[in-house]
Amino acid sequence: MSVRFWLGLIVSSALALPALADAPAKAIPAQAPAAPLAVSCDFVEISATKGKAAGPSIDPKLGPVEKKLKKAPFSPQWNEFKLLAQATKKLEKKKTEPIALKQGAATATLVETVDKSKVRITVTIDNAKGKQVVNQTTLLDAGDYVIHTQVLPPNDDGHLLAVTCK
Numbered sequence: 001m002s003v004r005f006w007l008g009l010i011v012s013s014a015l016a017l018p019a020l021a022d023a024p025a026k027a028i029p030a031q032a033p034a035a036p037l038a039v040s041c042d043f044v045e046i047s048a049t050k051g052k053a054a055g056p057s058i059d060p061k062l063g064p065v066e067k068k069l070k071k072a073p074f075s076p077q078w079n080e081f082k083l084l085a086q087a088t089k090k091l092e093k094k095k096t097e098p099i100a101l102k103q104g105a106a107t108a109t110l111v112e113t114v115d116k117s118k119v120r121i122t123v124t125i126d127n128a129k130g131k132q133v134v135n136q137t138t139l140l141d142a143g144d145y146v147i148h149t150q151v152l153p154p155n156d157d158g159h160l161l162a163v164t165c166k
Helices: 003-022 060-069
Strands: 038-049 080-092 096-100 105-114 118-126 132-141 146-152 157-165
Touching: 038 060, 038 105, 038 118, 060 080, 060 146, 060 157, 080 096, 080 105, 118 146, 118 157, 132 146, 132 157
Parallel strands: none
Antiparallel strands: 038 080, 038 157, 096 105, 105 118, 118 132, 146 157
């Protein structure tokens, strides 16, 4: 092959490269925005009193938290536990959700998830007069309960809010 052939091939290739460079790049499909982080949490409102019964009297509907209620600090202080209300809420990260209670009001905020099996949540509880009595951030294992407690005067009865998340 002659030098002219190779020279012509090189020149035509060089002229074609800028044309290829100006061609629009293949469009990369846009990814759908990630769904906001959310978890489902159950809230169980409980009334606790010091009754005259010899042993603990626990509402059968409180089965999932019964073990915790039979231990300190709950069992020495109270021995009768009754379900007041129950609610399930879907919590999105950094979004405060109101929780309906029979006595007072509450809110819950998902702060973050940790290791895919734990959640950090903030729970606030206001008494019937609107005064904040609980403001607690807790790291909670999935399926476990944390119980927020408020002692009510004059009889030192208890107002409890048990929380679990999945």
